Each structure stands twice: as C-alpha cells, then as structure tokens.
Amino acid sequence: MNTTTLLIARRIGIAALTLLLVSVVVFSITSVLPGDAAQAALGQSATPEMIAALRAQMGLDAPAYLRYLHWLGGLLSGNPGQSLSNNTPVAQLIGLRLPKSLWLAGAAAALSVPIALSIGIVSAMHRGSYLDRGLSLVTLGMVAVPEFLVATVAVLIFAVKLHWLSALSYTPDTPGLGQFLRAYAMPVMTLSFVVVAQMARMTRAAVVDQVSRPYVEMAILKGASPARIVLRHALPNAAGPIANAIALSLSYLLGGAIIVETIFNFPGIASLMVDAVTNRDMPLLQACAMIFCCAYLALVLLADVFAIISSPKLRHR
Amino acid sequence: MTAPTVSSSADRPPAVGAAPRRASAWGRWRRRLSISGLIGLATVIFWLLVAALGPLLAPHGVGAIVADDSFASFSTQFPLGSDYLGRDVLSRILYGARYTVGLALAAAVLASSVGTALGLAAAVTGRWIDETMSRLLDALTCIPSKIFALVMVAGFGSSVPLLMLTAALTYLPGAYRIARSLAVNLNVMEYVEVARARGEGRAHIACSEILPNMIHPMLADFGLRFVFVVLLLSGLSFLGLGVQPPAADLGSLVRENISGLAEGAPAVLMPAFAIATLTIGVNLLIDSLPGRARRFAQGALR
Numbered sequence: 001m002n003t004t005t006l007l008i009a010r011r012i013g014i015a016a017l018t019l020l021l022v023s024v025v026v027f028s029i030t031s032v033l034p035g036d037a038a039q040a041a042l043g044q045s046a047t048p049e050m051i052a053a054l055r056a057q058m059g060l061d062a063p064a065y066l067r068y069l070h071w072l073g074g075l076l077s078g079n080p081g082q083s084l085s086n087n088t089p090v091a092q093l094i095g096l097r098l099p100k101s102l103w104l105a106g107a108a109a110a111l112s113v114p115i116a117l118s119i120g121i122v123s124a125m126h127r128g129s130y131l132d133r134g135l136s137l138v139t140l141g142m143v144a145v146p147e148f149l150v151a152t153v154a155v156l157i158f159a160v161k162l163h164w165l166s167a168l169s170y171t172p173d174t175p176g177l178g179q180f181l182r183a184y185a186m187p188v189m190t191l192s193f194v195v196v197a198q199m200a201r202m203t204r205a206a207v208v209d210q211v212s213r214p215y216v217e218m219a220i221l222k223g224a225s226p227a228r229i230v231l232r233h234a235l236p237n238a239a240g241p242i243a244n245a246i247a248l249s250l251s252y253l254l255g256g257a258i259i260v261e262t263i264f265n266f267p268g269i270a271s272l273m274v275d276a277v278t279n280r281d282m283p284l285l286q287a288c289a290m291i292f293c294c295a296y297l298a299l300v301l302l303a304d305v306f307a308i309i310s311s312p313k314l315r316h317r
Numbered sequence: 318m319t320a321p322t323v324s325s326s327a328d329r330p331p332a333v334g335a336a337p338r339r340a341s342a343w344g345r346w347r348r349r350l351s352i353s354g355l356i357g358l359a360t361v362i363f364w365l366l367v368a369a370l371g372p373l374l375a376p377h378g379v380g381a382i383v384a385d386d387s388f389a390s391f392s393t394q395f396p397l398g399s400d401y402l403g404r405d406v407l408s409r410i411l412y413g414a415r416y417t418v419g420l421a422l423a424a425a426v427l428a429s430s431v432g433t434a435l436g437l438a439a440a441v442t443g444r445w446i447d448e449t450m451s452r453l454l455d456a457l458t459c460i461p462s463k464i465f466a467l468v469m470v471a472g473f474g475s476s477v478p479l480l481m482l483t484a485a486l487t488y489l490p491g492a493y494r495i496a497r498s499l500a501v502n503l504n505v506m507e508y509v510e511v512a513r514a515r516g517e518g519r520a521h522i523a524c525s526e527i528l529p530n531m532i533h534p535m536l537a538d539f540g541l542r543f544v545f546v547v548l549l550l551s552g553l554s555f556l557g558l559g560v561q562p563p564a565a566d567l568g569s570l571v572r573e574n575i576s577g578l579a580e581g582a583p584a585v586l587m588p589a590f591a592i593a594t595l596t597i598g599v600n601l602l603i604d605s606l607p608g609r610a611r612r613f614a615q616g617a618l619r
Contacts, residue, residue: 018456021453022460026468029472030468030471031472140600140604141601144544145593146552146596147552148552149590152578152585152586152589153586155578156578156581161581251461258552263555273464277470277471278558280471282471285471289464289468292460293460293464296459296461
C-alpha cells in the first residue's frame with residue numbers, strides 16, 4: 001500500500017514538473033517574435049509612440065522571464081488574459097467552447113473504447129487465424145487514413161447522397177436527444193475511426209504479449225479453452241498495458257479534434273485554437289495549447305496510476 | 318518465427334547462372350514479403366517516382382486553367398476531373414505529391430537521423446547527459462503533435478523550411494526514445510564489452526559496434542515517422558496553415574476544393590485518396606518486415 005501511494009505521488013510530481021516545462025516551451029515559441037501584440041491591436045496606421053505606450057500598458061516591455069511569470073500566474077489563477085482579436089477575456093471564450101469539445105470527446109470515447117477492446121481481444125483470442133489477419137490489415141489501413149478523408153467521405157455518404165444528416169454541425173445550447181445525435185453523429189464517427197483502429201491494435205499487442213508468457217503455457221497445458229486463457233488468465237495481467245493503450249489512443253482525440261471540428265464547423269475549443277493561429281491571437285492560443293497539453297498529461301497520468309493500482313505484482317508487494 | 322525461413326533460403330544452393338550476391342539477397346528479402354507487403358512496396362515506389370518525375374508526367378501545367386467547367390467529373394480528357402478553377406486535378410496531384418513526399422521525407426530523415434545520433438550518444442556517454450536529454454525530450458512528447466505544429470506556425474509563420482523543422486522536431490523524441498532503448502540494450506552485449514576492453518573510443522563503439530545492429534529497426538521506425546509526418550503536414554495544409562499558395566501539397570488540394578464536396582466532385586476526394594494510398598502503402602510495407610524491426614516500430618504512436 002505504502003509503495004503504491006509513493007509511486008503514485010511520484011508520478012503526479014513528474015507530471016506537474018513536465019507541465020511546467022511544457023508551459024516554458026509554449027511561452028517561448030509564442031513570444032520569440034516580440035511586440036506583435038501591440039502592433040496587431042493598433043493596426044498598420046499606429047505611430048511608434050502609440051505602440052510603445054500600449055506595449056508599456058500591456059507589460060510587453062518587461063523582460064521575458066517576468067512576462068512568463070505574469071502569464072503563468074494568470075493561468076493558474078484562471079485569468080489567462082485578454083483575447084486580442086475580439087477583446088473578450090480568454091477564460092470566457094474557452095468557457096463557452098470547452099464543454100462542447102468535452103461532449104464530443106466523451107461521445108467519441110464512449111463509442112470507440114468498447115468497439116476497439118472487442119476487436120483487440122477477439123483478434124488476440126484467434127491470433128494467426130484469417131479473422132485476426134483480416135482485422136489486422138483493416139486496422140492497419142484505418143490508422144493511416146487522414147481524418148479529412150474520413151470526414152469528406154462521411155459527408156458525401158450521409159449528407160449528400162442519403163440526406164440523413166446535415167453537413168454543418170449546429171448545436172443549440174440545450175439539445176434534445178435527436179438534435180444531439182444529428183449534430184454529433186458525423187464528428188463522433190470521424191473521430192472514432194482512427195482512434196478505434198489504433199486502440200484495437202495496441203490492445204491486441206498487449207494481450208498477445210501476455211499470451212506468450214510461461215503462465216499462459218501452463219494454463220494451455222492444463223487444458224483451459226482458448227477463450228478462458230485469454231479472458232481469465234491473460235486479460236487481468238494485460239489491464240495495465242491496455243489502460244495505457246486506451247489513454248494514448250484517446251489522447252489522439254485531441255489532435256484529431258482539430259481537423260474534425262474545423263471540417264464540420266463544430267464550435268469547440270480546437271476550432272477556437274485554429275482561429276487563434278490564423279489571427280495570431282497569442283493569449284488565446286497559449287491558453288488553448290496549455291489546455292490540450294494538460295488533457296494529454298492527465299490521460300497519461302490516469303493510465304499510469306491505473307497500471308500501478310491494477311498490477312498484480314505491485315498489489316501483493 | 319521468421320528465423321527458419323531465413324536459414325532455409327540461405328542454405329539453398331544458388332541456382333545455376335544466378336545473379337551475384339546482391340541480387341540474391343534482394344530475392345530473399347522479396348520472398349519474405351507477404352502479398353500485402355509487395356503491394357505496399359509497389360505503392361511506395363510508385364509515389365517516389367511520382368514525386369521525382371511528377372511535373373514531367375503531368376499532362377497540363379500546374380496553374381493552367383484548361384477545363385470549361387469547374388468540379389467536372391472523370392472524363393477521358395481529365396482523368397481525375399477538374400478543380401474549382403477548372404484546372405486538371407491529375408496534374409495538380411502530380412505536382413502536389415512533390416511537396417507532400419519531399420517535405421515528409423526530409424523531415425523524417427532529419428527526425429530519424431538526429432534521434433538516432435542522440436540516442437546513441439545517450440547510451441554510450443554518462444548517465445547525467447542521458448537523464449537530461451531523456452527528460453527534455455519527454456517534455457516535448459507531452460505536447461500533442463498537431464498542437465505543437467499550431468503553436469510553431471503561430472509563433473514563426475508558415476513557410477516550407479519551418480514546416481519541415483516543425484515536423485522533424487515533433488517526431489524527434491519518438492525516434493530518440495526507440496534509438497536509445499535499442500542502443501542501451503546493445504551497449505551491454507559482450508562484443509561491445511570486448512571492443513571497450515580493446516580500448517576503442519566511444520565514437521567507434523557507437524558507430525561501428527552498436528549502430529550497424531540497430532539499423533533495421535530504425536529503418537522501420539523511419540517509415541512510420543514518414544507516415545506521421547505526411548498526415549501531420551497534410552492536416553496542417555488542410556487547415557490552411559501548411560504549405561501556402563500558390564504552392565500546394567495534397568492537403569492544400571483538398572482544402573481548396575472543399576466547396577465541391579456537396580456535388581461529390583472528384584477534386585476533393587482524389588487528393589485525399591492519394592494521401593491515403595501513400596500512407597497505407599508505407600504501413601503495409603513496414604508491417605510485412607521481419608519480426609524484430611516491426612515490433613519496435615509498432616510500439617510507436619502518432
């Protein structure tokens with residue numbers, strides 16, 4: 001018990017340190033080219049004096065490390081500054097968009113995890129068979145398909161040819177179930193497509209890795225059925241690696257969301273970030289980037305903690 | 318698993334009049350490839366040729382407006398239809414492949430070679446350098462690839478060298494991690510101990526003893542990095558943040574023709590399919606490589 005707590009505390013500490021490093025990286029990349037914020041806010045016709053005054057007012061003439069500390073303090077206290085392009089607080093913009101993205105990611109996860117685990121476990125149970133090889137080729141192909149191909153084909157089939165769904169996703173603030181399904185169906189399908197393939201492959205690998213261990217050979221010699229060997233013997237030991245596979249694949253949702261939200265015009269945080277890049281709206285961009293990195297680290301941390309808790313070896317120490 | 322195949326084909330006496338050793342090694346390698354692997358190999362060679370010779374093969378100029386109507390469907394005159402301005406989609410793809418394949422190759426070569434060099438250095442030098450490098454690069458992996466690319470484009474603006482550098486930086490930590498774990502394992506092998514006892518320097522040990530034994534898994538890993546880079550850069554171009562007009566890679570072609578989606582124009586789908594054939598082809602090829610190389614490569618993730 002004591003070792004477990006210690007291990008988990010260590011992981012959390014490392015994650016916090018990593019996040020700090022990430023914040024340094026994000027901040028330095030986005031503030032290497034100086035002075036743009038004041039220039040951008042005032043436009044081309046501004047006199048040098050006006051720009052200098054605004055720079056002083058925005059604190060842009062301070063040394064980089066002070067600006068970084070100021071920014072970090074703002075992030076931690078929930079006030080990551082003012083958006084440059086529409087002059088609203090960044091926190092407010094993100095507050096509007098984040099829940100929608102979370103719904104999208106949640107729905108995609110709820111759809112893809114059961115499918116992927118079934119494919120992965122079934123392939124591992126029948127490894128070497130035609131079913132396994134067929135599934136392996138299909139998932140291998142799916143992993144390499146760009147999201148915008150999946151999205152455009154989905155629009156072509158479901159919106160243009162069949163007229164089941166509308167190509168533009170529109171989400172009223174309190175959607176009914178029908179509206180929710182119509183708005184989310186295609187983005188969720190597209191996001192799940194690649195994630196399912198990746199997760200299924202990693203799950204299969206995790207289970208197969210266990211199946212080649214001596215204790216499984218022992219179970220085979222005892223005469224246990226293939227299904228029992230995988231489900232009863234191998235699966236509990238593969239729980240940690242599978243959790244890892246799920247977390248890594250789900251973290252892929254973060255990147256996939258950028259393309260999917262843009263193509264379906266989905267008002268989420270990923271499309272907000274793309275707009276921020278287009279408008280060179282640095283405060284907004286920095287905050288969005290940090291949210292994505294936080295989400296990624298949180299997923300990896302969760303998987304780590306789960307692996308520590310579920311590992312039979314550590315449990316009995 | 319693959320070992321018996323190797324030895325049996327190696328033991329086979331060479332056929333009368335067989336080509337010299339190089340050709341038979343190639344033949345052996347080819348025989349070990351599955352059908353899907355051969356399809357993958359053919360696709361990869363096809364795209365490399367297209368990237369090299371595309372402009373020579375293109376029936377029309379890259380910017381030439383040749384069709385009477387936009388978003389035309391397949392026809393004998395324009396095999397892949399016409400785009401939103403009435404340009405020939407086939408020619409646009411043949412030109413665009415040069416950016417997609419060339420940029421991705423350059424970035425993947427950069428990521429893999431620098432990653433391998435750093436991984437080797439970490440394995441043969443002291444613990445302190447190893448720890449520092451591993452921690453720093455680990456922090457870099459915690460920024461999802463597309464997010465990192467967006468931050469870079471926002472910070473420095475989008476240009477071809479920046480895109481290449483961004484993609485290389487994004488996939489460098491993964492290559493480093495694999496190279497390092499391979500090199501650390503090889504570093505404790507007996508023949509390396511022997512070399513060290515002989516008094517060989519670190520550089521010799523890294524380059525002559527360790528590197529040759531990790532080259533195959535690193536090549537498989539390189540293929541995977543290439544796929545990731547293709548997907549990342551075409552994704553960026555699709556968002557309008559990658560290769561900037563008038564230049565266009567395959568991702569840009571999807572973006573500029575997206576308004577033709579409602580009519581089901583081939584101009585939208587064909588460039589996207591082109592990317593998919595390229596990436597799937599590389600994946601099929603890597604998947605059919607012999608065991609050890611593949612296992613290492615498949616641990617990686619986009």
